[in-house]
Amino acid sequence: MSECSIEQVTSESFSDFFKLLCELARYEHLTPPDVDAESRLKHDLLDSHPRLEAYIARYQGSPIGFATFFFSYSTFLAKPTLFLEDIFVLESYRGNGYGKKLFDFCRNEAKVRGCGRMDWMVLTWNEPSIQFYEKIGGSRLGWYTYRLSQDQL
Structure with a gap:
């Protein structure tokens, strides 16, 4: 674990980040971002x-x-509320505390930045993540998630 570091994504590390994001899409059975989405994401992160x-x-x-x-x-x-949009560790590195280290990093950022809470969502079929979140103290809320897709806006 001592050899694990966490750093903010920069223009130099964006391609590494994007490859990991595509791996998350595969894990979640989603289509990875296309070239246009990649460009928007890079702009939105590095602006x-x-x-x-x-x-x-x-x-x-x-x-x-x-x-x-x-x-x-x-x-x-x-x-403010820190909303954890994505957290992901490559399968071959899971179970070694790296996900917890990433989660604790985000939790600490919420504290440092004066947040009143930290929220996130998990897919209902993702039992390993549900167990992880409940083990570290996460509480399942009694709220339904709703969405309007782009063509409905």
């Missing part, structure tokens, strides 16, 4: 006012995982 932040985990210099998050706001707490 002077980024829409989200991305951090890459490296083991002995090799990219093994990542986390992305952005901030929303809780009007009831009157504090």
Whole structure:
């Protein structure tokens, strides 16, 4: 574990991050981002006012995982909320504490930035992740998630 580092994604490390994101898409049985989405994502991450932040985990210099998050706001707490959009570790590195290290990094960022809470979602079929989140103290909420897709906006 001491050889695992976490660093913010830069223009130099974006391609490593994007490869990991495509691996996450495969794991979740989704279509990976296309070339246009890749370009938008790179802009949104690296802009002077980024829409989200991305951090890459490296083991002995090799990219093994990542986390992305952005901030929303809780009007009831009157504090920001860190929303963990994605967290992923390559299958061959799972079970070694790297996912927990990434999660704890995000948890610490929420504390440092004065957040009142940290939220995330998990696919209902992803039992290993559900067990991971519940083991580290995550609480399942009694809310339904709704969405309007792009053609419905």
